[in-house]
Amino acid sequence: xxxxxxxxxxxxxxxxxxxxxxxxxxxASEIHIEIDREFNEMLKGxxxxxSLERILRHGQxxxxxxxxxxxxxxxxxxxxxxxxxxxxxxxxxxxGIRELLLELKTSGIHAxxxxxxxxxxxxxxxxxxxxxxxxxxxxxxxAQGKPAPDIFLRGAEAVGATAEECIGIEDAQAGIEAIKxxxxxxxxxxxxxxxxxxGADVVLPTTEKLSLPFLKSLIC
Ligand code: G6P
Ligand code: MG
Numbered sequence: 001x002x003x004x005x006x007x008x009x010x011x012x013x014x015x016x017x018x019x020x021x022x023x024x025x026x027x028a029s030e031i032h033i034e035i036d037r038e039f040n041e042m043l044k045g046x047x048x049x050x051s052l053e054r055i056l057r058h059g060q061x062x063x064x065x066x067x068x069x070x071x072x073x074x075x076x077x078x079x080x081x082x083x084x085x086x087x088x089x090x091x092x093x094x095x096g097i098r099e100l101l102l103e104l105k106t107s108g109i110h111a112x113x114x115x116x117x118x119x120x121x122x123x124x125x126x127x128x129x130x131x132x133x134x135x136x137x138x139x140x141x142x143a144q145g146k147p148a149p150d151i152f153l154r155g156a157e158a159v160g161a162t163a164e165e166c167i168g169i170e171d172a173q174a175g176i177e178a179i180k181x182x183x184x185x186x187x188x189x190x191x192x193x194x195x196x197x198x199g200a201d202v203v204l205p206t207t208e209k210l211s212l213p214f215l216k217s218l219i220c
Pocket of ligand 1: 017020043044048116117118119172
């Protein structure tokens with residue numbers, strides 16, 4: 001029986017995955033590294049510092065910066081990202097998401113945020129969605145980031161659900177891998193070939209068709 005739905009945030013609840021890409025692209029170009037959308041798929045779902053490491057390795061510049069300088073680069077990217085977040089309003093919630101969250105609340109099924117982003121609480125406030133979630137996992141609460149299962153397992157535990165009673169929803173390859181490694185049902189949002197290759201049970205092109213009956217049909 002479905003007891004909890006664990007949502008990624010960026011790229012599932014709203015379009016902030018695009019803002020992450022814009023902020024990383026600008027920072028990378030300042031240090032003479034070019035990144036494109038294909039490479040960006042490897043950054044989705046991955047923590048701020050690990051994303052920076054991947055960008056530096058991509059540009060073969062991983063040895064050019066001290067730990068302090070890397071920290072400064074990550075802070076600079078976050079400042080730019082937080083500036084982009086200023087434009088987020090409740091109308092930016094992806095189609096179907098608010099309705100699904102209301103259906104979950106009415107049915108007593110827990111809704112959880114399982115995002116690697118430290119900015120998640122602020123984004124949820126800007127979208128006026130905070131009250132519709134029962135728990136927001138703090139990424140600092142878990143030892144390993146996605147694709148490890150930790151964040152999804154912690155989210156399930158926080159609301160008293162077992163893995164078999166949970167569905168995870170993700171737009172990132174690392175996120176789908178994390179859900180599957182937590183032994184939960186994984187719903188992908190976005191590129192079907194990419195997300196099926198990571199082990200998604202089902203992929204929808206957008207959030208529009210997400211509904212409680214659809215999710216229940218995956219788990220009974
Ligand atoms: C999510 C996004 C990543 C981002 C990470 C950390 O997983 O998909 O692109 O790097 O969160 O976000 P933060 O807001 O803490 O930098
Ligand atoms: Mg995402």
